[in-house]
Amino acid sequence: MLRPDRSSKLMKKIIGLSLIGITVLCLAADFSAASFTDSEAAAQNFLSAGTLKLDIGESGGSEIFFELADIKPGSICDIADWEIYNEGSLDGDLSVSVSKIINRENGRTELETVSGDTTGGSDSNGELGSLAFIAVWIDIQNNNWDSGDYYFYPSSSKLGIIDWSDTEDIGYYAIDSFSNKSSDVLHKIYGESSGGHLKFLLDFPSNGTADNTVQGDSCNLFIEFVLTQ
Ligand SMILES: [Ca+2]
Ligand SMILES: [Ca+2]
């Protein structure tokens, strides 16, 4: 038998627990009638378009033009070294296209004719682009030919590339073989980052008597690099 005072305390505890249970049930009933909601005003949210902007060397743009002149048989030299830089905020895939290469005759001399230059008249009948060779390559880290670098290989249909891992030596090709060729995607350039250095090398081997056919000739190259998202 519980003493009356303990029995009273036990009853209070049971009632207390019951009240708590009722309270919880009431809260549950309230929850079933309504659910939590919250809202935030979508004010001052905005989307802005990123940018792709390619700068090469000092050009301030993606097109390169240069002219080879005053070179001679036996010339082996560096022609150009330009950094390729993505000034935009977005990453871009780099590709390149070379327009038609123009070989200027700049007037055909008698010596050229005697040496075998059979094409005069038009100012696009020069021979320099067929006899001089260039190597065009990308030096990713601007630290000479090593891992990750590649050079352009003008196949019959497009401008391919050959990677450092494939060969120890950078390939040279007749300037004219680059004419009207485009590449696939070359490599990715991250936003506001350098894409490496574009380098041109010249090798103008001696061709004997034919050397005189290029006296006074010049060669113009237009090259456009493109970044796509
Ligand atoms: Ca000619
Ligand atoms: Ca390198």
Ligand SMILES: [Ca+2]
């Ligand atoms: Ca000529």
